[in-house]
Amino acid sequence: MSDTRAQQRLALQGGLKAVSSIEGKGEPKIGVEEFMSVAERFGFSEGTLAKIRQAVSEEDMGSGPFLANYYSDLPETKVQGFERIARETFGRKYAIGVTSGTAALHAAFVAAGVGPGTEVIVPAIGFFATAAAVVHSKAVPVFCDVDESLAMDPAKIESRITPRTVALAPTHVMGSVCDMESIMAVARKHNLRVIEDCAQSCGGRQKGRYVGTFGDLGCFSISAYKIVGGGEGGLIITDDERLYERAQGMVECGGLWRPDRFAPPRYPRELFCGTNYRMSELEAAIDQVQLRRxxxxxxxxxxxxxxxxxxxxxxxxxxxxxxxxxxxxxxxxxxxxxxxxxxxxxxxxxxxxxxxxxxxxxxxxxxDWHVYHDMFPVTTKTGATEDDCPYQCPLYLQRGGNISYQRGDCPVxxxxxxxxxxxxxxxxxxxxxxxxxxxxxxxxxxxxxxxxxxxxxxx
Ligand SMILES: Cc1ncc(COP(=O)(O)O)c(C=O)c1O
Structure with missing residues (x-):
């Protein structure tokens, strides 16, 4: 058969392929040297710069993975490595790297069953993000007063519990630690979930045990100013497989992470519309080093x-x-x-x-957004739309909810x-x-x- 005839014949019928290779060679989507010249300005250590260089260099000629922890055929992505180090550091079975501490809290609250018509007890001193993440989960934050440790006072929690309460979210404040043993005792007595906000105290301990490992879920911020400080990142840790899977449902857009992503739900509430809180490879390259330190x-x-x-x-x-x-x-x-x-x-x-x-x-x-009475988007109960949940939610009203917030609620x-x-x-x-x-x-x-x-x- 002549070449011309072979070229004209369909490849399906044994003819030559029209496109047997691509000659064009692109450049990495993210230029390694340009990128490094930016990274070097941040004063990272040599070790961190080497990790960043590796992460950026792994970019191929235009088809990804574009610094995403996703569809990657690397043996271990930077995010997976960061999660492994977090599991090893905290001794927890599961760890999820996310985009921020606020994202970690939101995903953890949803995983723990915080939703319309429910309440979460949060401390009067901490940071706005904890209460805000309760509202993101369509639930109502209830502030609990502190003691002279500036953390949630375990003796005051019971007076804040209502039939709507599903969880406690103590914050470990500014490098100090809550009395987690006493808080856990109240939580277990009332069958409440505990989500620890460790954003300000990563690495703090009570009786030798790391904060974040007492409650059902531990949440961390890895923003630049934290103990483990990258750029903008967060971390969730837990020992509970179901909570891990549900948190992943929020972080990975609602089930995309599952080994068989289109399989029917294996249990009620496995599948729901999550969002995208996935950590980027670049952030993880930095955070691996930071967490080890x-x-x-x-x-x-x-x-x-x-x-x-x-x-x-x-x-x-x-x-x-x-x-x-x-x-x-x-x-x-x-x-x-x-x-x-x-x-x-x-x-x-x-x-x-x-x-x-x-x-x-x-x-x-x-x-100041570190004290409850100044957390105006919460205290004014204003949403993005007129009928915004959670305060107007029929479930919340049917269950007798009617919260108001003012200075004086938490006198200590x-x-x-x-x-x-x-x-x-x-x-x-x-x-x-x-x-x-x-x-x-x-x-x-x-x-x-x-x-x-x-x-x-x-x-
Ligand atoms: C106690 C507490 N929780 C949550 C956050 C929110 O973390 P991020 O800024 O990473 O969303 C912060 C941040 O400062 C914090 O201090």
Whole structure:
């Protein structure tokens, strides 16, 4: 057969293929060197830069995976590696890397059955995202007052429980840890789910056990300023297969993650319309390194704070923040409550003059999304549309729900949040730095307060 006849004959009938190869060669969709020149500006370590270079270089000539943790034939994507390290670090069976701490909370709440007509108890001090994620889940947040640890007061939870309550969402505040043992006891007594918000205290522990591993689900933020700080990312951990699958349903668009994605649901509520909260490969390349560093970072912070606290004397007019577990404290802030605002203002001025950076919000502080009464999109109960759920939801109304929010609901938080003096600490302080800071705090407190060996101890 002549070449021309073979070319004309259909490939189906044994003729030559019209397109046997493609000559055109593209360039990686993301230029490696251009990308690295941006990444290098962020001051990442050599190890992190190497991971980023590897992730970007794995881009092929235009057909993906485009830094997505999806349809990849790599033996282990960066996200899968990050999730493996999270499982190993926290000793949990399941871990899901997501786009943010808020996404982690939203997916965890939905997984735990938070939905229309239900309520979740959240702390009066923490961050807006926890309460907001309850609202995203079409449920109603109920604020619970704190104690002198600034975390949810286990003794006040029961008074906030209603027939609509399905979950507790304690927040571990600013490097400190909640009293998880007491919180879990209340939760188990009332058959409530527990979703821990560990965004501010990744690596904190109570009695040697990492926060995030007490409750049904642990949620973390990996935004730039956190202990495990990448760019924008989040993490969910759990030991419960069903909760893991349902959280994946939210993160992976509602079942796309399943080995057989079009199979019928294996159990009621397995399939529902989730969204896309998948972590990107680039974020995961950074977060793998950051998460591996976490124990070292926490140990350095802990050593600094403990070294300072051990040297502080006790004063009648000063109440140190209660530490639910001094050994499990991360310690990037040192906090205490002066008896009055006037005294607090004097101490803050004097400490700053000594070179010890600190602040107190005071009685006329600007609105702040870390305290419940300033979380306006929640407290005003306004949705994106006029009839927005969850407050207007017939299920919520039928079940007797009728919440309102105002300052005064949580008096301890109202008082302590304004009266708290916070001293920021740095993990890289030397022993000498710690000694100087401790000496400076003792000097200032001695000048304005009454030293008393029987006053509340620092740890
Ligand atoms: C306690 C708490 N929860 C949730 C979040 C939300 O995390 P992200 O900013 O990653 O969405 C934050 C962020 O600061 C936080 O502090």
């Amino acid at each position: 976490m124990p070292g970072t926490v140990a350095r912070f802990h050593k600094v704070k403990t070294s300072i606290l051990r040297q502080l004397r006790t004063f009648r007019e000063i109440t140190p923040q209660k530490l639910n577990d001094p050994d499990g404290e991360i310690g990037y802030t040192l906090r205490f409550f002066p008896e009055t605002f006037e005294l607090g203002a004097q101490i803050v001025e004097a400490l700053n003059a000594e070179g010890i950076g600190c602040g107190m919000r005071g009685p006329n502080g600007a609105p 938080a109202d008082d302590l949040f304004d009266r708290c003096i916070s001293v920021g600490l740095n993990q890289w302080y030397t022993e000498n730095d710690c000694n100087n800071i401790a000496a400076g705090i003792n000097k200032v407190l001695s000048a304005f307060c009454t030293e008393d060996p029987n006053a509340t101890r620092w740890m």
